[in-house]
Amino acid sequence: MANYACVAIGINRYQFLPPLNYGQADAQALWQFLVQQGNGSSQDYLVLTDHSPLIDRQSTYPNQDNIWRWLDATRQPSPTNGKTSASKSWRWFFFSGYGVCWQQADYLMPIDGNPQDIPRTGIPMRSLLSSLQPQGDENLLVLLDINRSPGLQSGESVGAETVELARQMGITLIMSSQLGQFSHEATALRNGLFSAALLEALRYYQTELTLANLEQYLGDRLPELSQHHWRPIQTPLIIIPSEATRQQLILPISGSTSVEEKTATPIASTLTSGDQTNGKSAYQDASTDNGNGATAPVSKYAVAIPDKQPTHSLTPRDVDEKSNSATSNSATALVKIPDFVSDNDSQEDQTWKQWLLRGSGLILVLVLMLLTLKTLNRQTGTSPQIIQPVTETQPTADEETEGSVTQSPVADQTSPAPKATGSPLPPSPVENQRIAPASEDKPQEQPLDSPSPSDPESMEANQRILAQAKGRIQPNQASLFSQAIAQAQKIQPGEPLYQEAQQDIQRWSQVILDLAEGRAKQGNFASAIAAAKLVPSTNPSIYNRAQSAIKTWQTQAKQQQQNQAIIQAAKQQLRRNQASSYNRAINTLSKIPPGQPGYDQAQQLIDQWSRQIYLIANSRAWRGQLSLARQTAALVPPGTPSYPAAQQAIARWQKDQQ
Numbered sequence: 001m002a003n004y005a006c007v008a009i010g011i012n013r014y015q016f017l018p019p020l021n022y023g024q025a026d027a028q029a030l031w032q033f034l035v036q037q038g039n040g041s042s043q044d045y046l047v048l049t050d051h052s053p054l055i056d057r058q059s060t061y062p063n064q065d066n067i068w069r070w071l072d073a074t075r076q077p078s079p080t081n082g083k084t085s086a087s088k089s090w091r092w093f094f095f096s097g098y099g100v101c102w103q104q105a106d107y108l109m110p111i112d113g114n115p116q117d118i119p120r121t122g123i124p125m126r127s128l129l130s131s132l133q134p135q136g137d138e139n140l141l142v143l144l145d146i147n148r149s150p151g152l153q154s155g156e157s158v159g160a161e162t163v164e165l166a167r168q169m170g171i172t173l174i175m176s177s178q179l180g181q182f183s184h185e186a187t188a189l190r191n192g193l194f195s196a197a198l199l200e201a202l203r204y205y206q207t208e209l210t211l212a213n214l215e216q217y218l219g220d221r222l223p224e225l226s227q228h229h230w231r232p233i234q235t236p237l238i239i240i241p242s243e244a245t246r247q248q249l250i251l252p253i254s255g256s257t258s259v260e261e262k263t264a265t266p267i268a269s270t271l272t273s274g275d276q277t278n279g280k281s282a283y284q285d286a287s288t289d290n291g292n293g294a295t296a297p298v299s300k301y302a303v304a305i306p307d308k309q310p311t312h313s314l315t316p317r318d319v320d321e322k323s324n325s326a327t328s329n330s331a332t333a334l335v336k337i338p339d340f341v342s343d344n345d346s347q348e349d350q351t352w353k354q355w356l357l358r359g360s361g362l363i364l365v366l367v368l369m370l371l372t373l374k375t376l377n378r379q380t381g382t383s384p385q386i387i388q389p390v391t392e393t394q395p396t397a398d399e400e401t402e403g404s405v406t407q408s409p410v411a412d413q414t415s416p417a418p419k420a421t422g423s424p425l426p427p428s429p430v431e432n433q434r435i436a437p438a439s440e441d442k443p444q445e446q447p448l449d450s451p452s453p454s455d456p457e458s459m460e461a462n463q464r465i466l467a468q469a470k471g472r473i474q475p476n477q478a479s480l481f482s483q484a485i486a487q488a489q490k491i492q493p494g495e496p497l498y499q500e501a502q503q504d505i506q507r508w509s510q511v512i513l514d515l516a517e518g519r520a521k522q523g524n525f526a527s528a529i530a531a532a533k534l535v536p537s538t539n540p541s542i543y544n545r546a547q548s549a550i551k552t553w554q555t556q557a558k559q560q561q562q563n564q565a566i567i568q569a570a571k572q573q574l575r576r577n578q579a580s581s582y583n584r585a586i587n588t589l590s591k592i593p594p595g596q597p598g599y600d601q602a603q604q605l606i607d608q609w610s611r612q613i614y615l616i617a618n619s620r621a622w623r624g625q626l627s628l629a630r631q632t633a634a635l636v637p638p639g640t641p642s643y644p645a646a647q648q649a650i651a652r653w654q655k656d657q658q
């Protein structure tokens with residue numbers, strides 16, 4: 001890899017596989033850290049996710065074609081800008097998604113990877129590592145989070161070939177778990193466990209990160225995270241081909257900056273680089289379409305930091321502090337990068353900021369207005385007289401505010417100062433509205449359009465509801481998706497986060513239908529029907545498709561039951577070494593029409609029993625019963641693999657009898 005110091009790929013919503021929760025977040029968080037900690041441009045680091053933006057009008061949607069196209073673009077000499085470095089530079093490749101082993105070969109699954117056609121739709125690990133193989137003075141670090149617990153039931157553990165290839169090619173490899181383990185995600189972390197531990201190590205060591213440091217940190221921290229979040233123990237698998245590289249600094253260096261420049265400056269976890277303008281990162285400024293019609297998420301991590309700050313680093317575990325004895329004049333603060341924040345959280349923060357600004361502005365206007373009224377009253381030379389009306393209804397807070405704004409100037413201009421008489425006239429309602437707020441004892445300040453006390457509580461309650469709903473989800477479990485939908489449906493129309501809840505419900509409904517269709521393809525119609533019945537009626541399009549599929553599967557389930565009865569009847573007709581019984585059983589199986597459940601099984605049995613007839617014929621010919629052997633071989637039905645051999649044997653035995 002030459003043009004990009006790091007290529008990060010993260011996938012959530014697969015087209016043919018159960019969705020993941022945080023594959024995209026893993027890749028984005030790594031990309032965000034590398035962009036913020038480095039002195040180079042954000043264009044030095046490539047990220048391919050479900051919603052990553054276009055780059056030079058080129059799609060970054062992580063399907064098979066795009067991944068290969070971007071990797072092919074990196075097969076060029078590394079740009080050094082005429083600079084030399086004291087040590088070898090490092091390039092990183094990161095993948096968070098599904099991996100599978102098929103016929104002892106490992107594959108990464110792109111977003112359009114089909115488990116029914118892995119060799120043609122997957123990315124072979126051998127080809128991938130060959131394309132990434134380091135050139136010249138470069139070293140390569142491959143980080144793979146692919147041992148997913150739902151996995152692809154191919155019967156083989158993914159990773160064995162990858163480990164062997166890394167050793168042969170001299171590539172440093174870090175996998176998220178051992179070969180016999182699975183990698184997991186945690187809702188509380190909003191990342192996979194492996195990526196969370198990796199990001200902690202990056203933030204802790206910064207530019208001092210070495211393979212030895214990373215190996216020790218991941219080995220200690222990843223099992224801790226597994227236990228803390230009630231997940232099965234997960235231990236990283238690390239291949240370091242050479243001891244000479246163990247102590248090297250491995251942070252990926254962009255092509256636009258030399259190693260000396262990178263390592264001499266302390267790293268700020270939040271900064272504004274040359275690619276950031278108006279507080280936006282290059283990721284925000286890019287097109288919001290990744291070439292697949294999906295909208296790119298907006299990042300809000302870019303925060304300007306003063307040029308001079310005391311330099312310190314924060315440990316991710318908050319146990320002990322690591323202080324630097326020497327700091328340069330241009331040192332910057334080491335600030336821990338916040339965890340990846342979703343688009344929904346960003347929108348919620350923006351909404352509350354708008355409410356806060358509105359309320360603050362209105363309160364300021366009211367305070368200024370009260371001060372103005374108090375000044376005007378003092379200029380009249382008399383104290384205002386406050387008389388509360390007895391029979392009239394008190395105006396609301398909004399009416400009082402409106403009256404004070406529109407009526408006060410008119411009253412001051414037209415009404416003369418009151419004279420001292422024995423029986424003063426009661427002031428008009430307009431004057432009451434002007435004078436009452438001016439009381440020094442009980443000032444009334446009621447902001448307009450301020451959120452009611454129930455709004456924050458409702459927002460917080462609905463956030464908990466959605467978090468609980470998402471926490472229930474486990475891939476390949478339709479019932480858990482149904483429970484999550486029922487939880488999200490507690491958010492009523494007009495309440496905060498209602499639209500987000502409806503989007504989640506629609507997405508989860510589609511996942512339930514996808515799971516049902518996958519079970520139906522495997523012939524498990526009862527389970528498919530049970531899953532499809534869990535699709536709610538809130539989305540008519542998905543619901544109608546589910547109902548139509550249920551009718552189809554019910555018909556196929558009946559056909560499957562009937563055809564299984566035919567298969568069982570055929571098996572009961574078999575008699576050992578009796579060729580005619582195999583022939584009768586084959587005729588029985590022929591009643592199952594093509595396209596119906598059980599047809600493929602019937603064809604396999606027909607081929608198997610046809611060969612058995614041919615073997616019986618050979619046995620009789622070997623005993624010298626050539627005539628009987630020819631009659632037996634004639635029972636092999638046409639269209640079976642044994643038919644040509646049976647016909648040749650008949651001709652040969654007939655010739656031997658002459």
